[in-house]
Amino acid sequence: MSLIYKSENMVSINNHKYAVVIAARNESNVIGHLIESIKKQKYPSNLLDIFVVADNCTDNTQEVARKAGAVVFERFNKQRVGKGYALDYAFKIIKSKFNHYDGYFIFDADNLLDENYIAEMNKVFDNDYKIITSYRNSKNYDTNWISAGYSLWFLREARFLNNSRMILKTGCAVSGTGFLVHDDIIEKNNGWKHHLLTEDIEFSIDNAIQGELIGYCDKAKIYDEQPYDFEQSWNQRLRWAKGFYQVFANYGFDLIKGIFKNKSFCCYDMFMTVMPAMIISILSAVTNLIFLTYALVNIEVSPMIVQETTSAIIMSFANFYLVIFVLGLLTTISEWKQIRATAKKKILYTFTFPIFIFTYVPISIVALFKKIEWKPITHSVVKTIEEVR
Incomplete structure (x- = not known):
């Protein structure tokens, strides 16, 4: 489908006010470059606020993030561990103490954004999509066969799955990082309610059941780091596999x-x-x-x-x-x-x-x-957006 047809070129009338939410655990090596790439966006800076959840950090992630210009929340909870809990913690504070936002961008600390990322996502958002995912590329495709394997999988997902779904208007799926959520969704869910091992696919499945179609923006490009150590890759994909089983068990009948x-x-x-x-x-x-x-x-x-x-x-x-x-x-x-x-x-x-x-x-x-628990992934590929492009 996507080899023959192109997705619709959308335009925006309104520039919306967004909060960027980043869950970070011991990410002092990379989080500064992410925030820098956000500040370089070709989008009105007065319509963007950056929030970082320093989640159970033992390094100086919070210091690096504050110095780069983000509002930082420090969270310490060894029982409720994982990105979903960190996001929920952030949303609860933002909703109670800060100004109203039309939508929320969710990124991982190792991400880098193309300078037009938010402007392009805003176009799709302004065309009544309440959840939007983006084109996912890699910072380190060429490290080895493992990082390349991940990268090809996500490129295939973006080009041939989500892009085709968007052309057919059948509803896309959020994959890990780099997506935008309307305030209505966060309000309806009273924060972030998805806490299975793969909270991204759980979020996608739940919204499919609710009849909320997820959009896709092929012009909004994000770069993230892929694991290149086999042990780390094994642990991450073990969590993903277990998470898919959990999602199927919890949502299969409703689907x-x-x-x-x-x-x-x-x-x-x-x-x-x-x-x-x-x-x-x-x-x-x-x-x-x-x-x-x-x-x-x-x-x-x-x-x-x-x-x-x-x-x-x-x-x-x-x-x-x-x-x-x-x-x-x-x-x-x-x-x-x-x-x-x-x-x-x-x-x-x-x-x-x-x-x-x-x-x-x-x-x-x-x-x-095997019983699987969430484990953090170490990010060590330190690049600026200029180096990646």
Whole structure:
């Protein structure tokens, strides 16, 4: 869809007043550059206020943020841990002690904004979208195959999923960071009420059920840091996998009701997004392995079963690799100019992309049985917006 059609060019009549809300935990290395990129926006500065929640920080994040020009709230709570609780804490204070805002931008401390980001988001906001997500790019695509795997996945999500949804006007999905929420939504929810391990997809699913279509702005570009250490990547994606299971368990039935009762394609789309299809694939692979093991034990009487089962397993892996490779290739070609890497690395990481996705298989299995708690991700890629662009 997005390869053929372009999303609507929107214009704004009004410049709205926004609060920028940033949840940060030990982010002194990067938060100053985010605030700097916000202050460089081509948007009236008197219509932007920046708030930072220094959440259980043990470094000088609060000092760096204040020095950069943000209003800082310090929060210390070791029981209610996670971004959702930090956001709710911030909204409660902002709503009670500060001026009225039309909407709230939500960023992570490692983000950097293109200078036109807020002006472009304002155009979509002024066209009656109450929740808007944006184009997500990477600060460190070229670090290694892990960071490139993340980056390609988010670029694919922006270009081929959310952009297509926006063209069809079926409702998009918020992914992690870089989105705008109308004050009406925050008021209705009495702050931020989503506290599962993946609060972003929970937020998207809840609004789909409520009939609130999420918009997308392809011209608003945000850059964030992707993990490049496998252990850190494992822990993060383990939380994501567990979070998807939580969302499916908590909202799956309501999504089904929305599909049939409200005839909502958005509910169908979100149901297919959170449905644990990986488990079905794993069960299929395990079934083939069981047959193969049986055949190997009884190879004298079942050589044909060995051959057929082995072929089935090999073909399953080959098909998986090919499908994911094509997705990565299409994304690389369509977003070639947006990817910050040499041509050699762009090509190389297209081939490693299926391997990155395949590592979700053991992660999905472990997430089924292991108790997962939110853990902070260390951000160490220190770049200005000028360096990234």
